[in-house]
Amino acid sequence: MNLKPKDFTAEDAEIAEKKPKISHFSVPSVAKQYLLVAILLLAFGLQVHNLEVQSFWNDEGNSARLSERSIPLIIEGTASDIHPPLYYLLLHQWRKLAGDSEFGLRSLSVFAGLLVVPLTFVLGRALSVSKRPLQQQEKAEHRVTQRRHRGAQRLGLVAAGLVAINPGLVYYSQETRMYALLGLWAVLSTVLLLRWWSVIGNRLSVSGNRQWWWGGAYVLCAAAGLYTHYFFPAVLLVHNLFVLIKIIQSLPKPLTSNHFPLTIKHWSFLMLATLLLYAPWLPTFWVQFGSDPINRPGVGELVTAVAHFLTFGQTIEPEASLLWLVAGLLGIGLVYARSKLILPVLGVLIPLVMMYATGTTGREYYKFLMVAVPFWAIWLGAALTETNQRGFRLLAGVLLLVLPWGMLQSLQNMYADPAYARADYRAMAQRILAEDHPDAGIILNAANQWEAFTYYFPDDGNVFPLPEGRSRPNPADIDAALSQIAAQHNRIYAIFWGEAQRDPERLVERWLDAHAFKATDEWVGDVRFVTYAVPSAPATEMATAVSLPFGENIVLDGYTLGETILQPGDIVEVTLFWETAVPLQNRYKVFLHLLDENGNLVSQRDSEPGGGLALTTTWPPGTVVLDNHGLLLPSDLPPGSYRLLLGLYDLANPTNRLPITTPDGATDAYLLTTIIVEE
Secondary structure, three states, X not given: OOOOOOOOOHHHHHHHHHOOOOOOOOOOOHHHHHHHHHHHHHHHHHHHOOOOOOOOOHHHHHHHHHXXXXXXXXXXXXXXXXXXXXXHHHHHHHHHHHOOOHHHHHHHHHHHHHHHHHHHHHHHHHHOOOOOOHHHOOHHHHHHHHHHHHHHHHHHHHHHHHHHOOHHHHHHHOXXXXXXHHHHHHHHHHHHHHHHHHHHOXXXXXXXXXXXXXXXXXXXXXXXXXXXXOOXXXXXXXXXXXXXXXXXXXXXXXXXXOOHHHHHHHHHHHHHHHHHHHHHHHHHHHHOOOOOOOOOOOHHHHHHHHHHHHHHOOOOOOOHHHHHHHHHHHHHHHHHHHHHHHHHHHHHHHHHHHHHHHOOOOHHXXXXXXXXXXXXXXXXXXXXXXXXXXXXXXXXXXXXXXXXXXXXXXXXXXXXXXXXXXXXXXXXXXXXXXXXXXXXXXXXXXXXXXXXXXXXXXXXXXXXXXXXXXXXXXXXXXXHHHHHHHHHOOEEEEEEOOHHHHOOOOHXXXXXXXXXXXXXXXXXXXXXXXXXXXXXXXXXXXXXXXXXXXXXXXXXXXXXXXXXXXXXXXXXXXXXXXEXXXXXOOOEEEEEEEEOOOOOEXXXXXXXXXXXXXXXXXXXXXXXXXXXXXXXXXXXXXXXXXXXXXXXXXXXXXXXXXXXXXXXXXEOOEEEEEEEEOO
C-alpha cells in the first residue's frame, strides 16, 4: 500500500536517498554504550541483591502454586482470579529453566525489570529527537540534528539511570508477581508505537512494508499487556491520546488532503487487531469489574503520594523537602522540554486518572504504576538535558544528584529494615516444624494464605483455610468447623491476615480465644502468628476462689489452672474470672510471669483480656468475664520448680502495675501456683 502524500514526487525520493539520515533509534556512541552497560549492571546488582532472602508472601505463593498447574488448569484458574493468565503461563515455562526456588521464580521478574532499563533509554532518546520538514534538512540543519541526537542520548541515559535505581521497580522486580512484566509491556509497546509512527509519519518513506512489521509488533505487545494485567488499558489510552495529538499537530494549515487521514485508518486497524486478539478474554475482563463502594482520597493527597512512590517507592516515609525537589524538576522539564514531554506527561497522568476513576487509590494499588515509572524518569531527566539555560541546567543537575540519596535510602530499608519486610511464611513454617508437636493443626484465616504457607510446609491434612468460600462467614459454620478441628488437635497454630476482608467480625479468633488458651501472639510482617493450647474441656467453673482486688475497681473472683506438671514446650493453661463494679476508663494488660528458684524471668505472656478482644473498657459492670491465657514453656527450659505470677498494668504506662490486696498485704504480682517442669 502506497503511503506517500500526493505531492511527494520521484525527485523528492531521489533527494531523500542522497541526504544523510539520522534515526530516532540510532546506535549510541561507544562511550555512551559503556555507560549504558554500567547502568544495566547496576540495575542487575540491585535487583538480584538479597533476591531469595525474604520468603514468599501470600500473592507470591499464589503465583508459585498456580504456575505448577498444566496450561489448561492455569487458564481455568485465572478465569476466576483477579489477574489474566499470561504471567502465570510464562512463569510455568520459566520455572522449567530456572527452577522453583524463590530465586528461580523471582528471576522472571528480574528479567522483565532489567529490560525496562535499556528500553527507557531508547524511549527517552526517541522522544528527545524532533523531526524536521524536508525543506529544512540542509547541511546546517544536519549539524543541529547531530547535536540534538547527542542531547537525546543524554536524556535516555539519565532516564535509564533513574529507572535502574528506582525503588519501586527494584521492589517489584524482586517479587514473583506480574508488575515488573506490566512495566516492561508498557515501555516496550510505547517504543514500538514511536517506531511505527516514525515509519508511517515519515514523508520521505517510499515503502509501506516496514510500517506493518512495526505495527504487528506493537499489536502483539499491546495484547500481551492486556493478558498480563487489567490495568494495561491505561497504557492504551495514553497511546491513543498521543497519536491523536500528533495527528492534530501535523495537519496542514489550511487543511488539505494528505496522508494523515490514512494514518488514522491504520491506527484504528492496529487497535482493532489488538481488541480481536484480546476478544477471547473480554467476557472475563468484564466480570472482574465489581460494584464495591469506592473511597477516594483528595486529589492533592493522591498526587503527593503517587509522586513519592514513583520516585522513592514505599520503603521510606515522605519528606516535604524531597517532594518539593521533585516538583522543581518536573516544572523545569515542562518549561524547557515542552512538546517532547507530551507522551511522558500522558504516561504519568492517565494512569493516575485511571486509578482515581476506578477507586484503586490505596497504597496496595500503587504497584499498578509500574507502567508510569519509565515516563516519570524521562520527565525528571528532561529538566537537565532539555534546558538551554546554564543556571537552570546547573540547578537541575544539583537536584538530580540529591534524588539518589532518598532512593538509595529507600532501597536500604527494603533490603534490611524488618518494618518493610514481607510476611515470613518460611520462618513460621520452620518454627512449626522445629517444635514438631505430635498433634498440631494449622488454621489460616484467609484461604489465599494456603499457597504461600504450603510452599514451605507439607499439607498432610492438618492445614485448614478458614473461613471457607468467598462469602462472609457465619458463627454456626465457624463453630462447627473449629469444634471439629479442636477435637482432633490439642495444639493449634493460627496465622491471621486480612481479617477486615474475610472475617471482619473476627469469628475465628473469638472462638479460639473462648475455647483455647493463647500462648503466643506476635507479628511477622503484616500477619499475626498465634499459638493455642486446646484443653480436653473448656474451663467454665472456678477451681480456686480468691476475691482479690486489683486496684480500686477490678476484682479477680478466682481462677482455674490446667496441669501444673509439664514438660518443656508445653503450655500452661490459666482461666481467670474477672469482675468490675463500675465502667472502666483505662485499658489494662494481664501479665503472667514464670520465675525460676532464683527469681529470674524464664517466660512471660502479656495480653489484654480475651486475647485482645475483651478489653477492660468494654467490661459490663457486675458481669463475670472469663479470660483464657496460655504461657508457652521454652523448649530448652531446665527441669525444676517455677513460680507463676499474675498481675495487671496500665496499657498506656506499663510501669504502672495495679496494686493487689492479699491477706498477706499489698503486692503488684500475685502467686498463682508452682509449675513443675520434668524432663
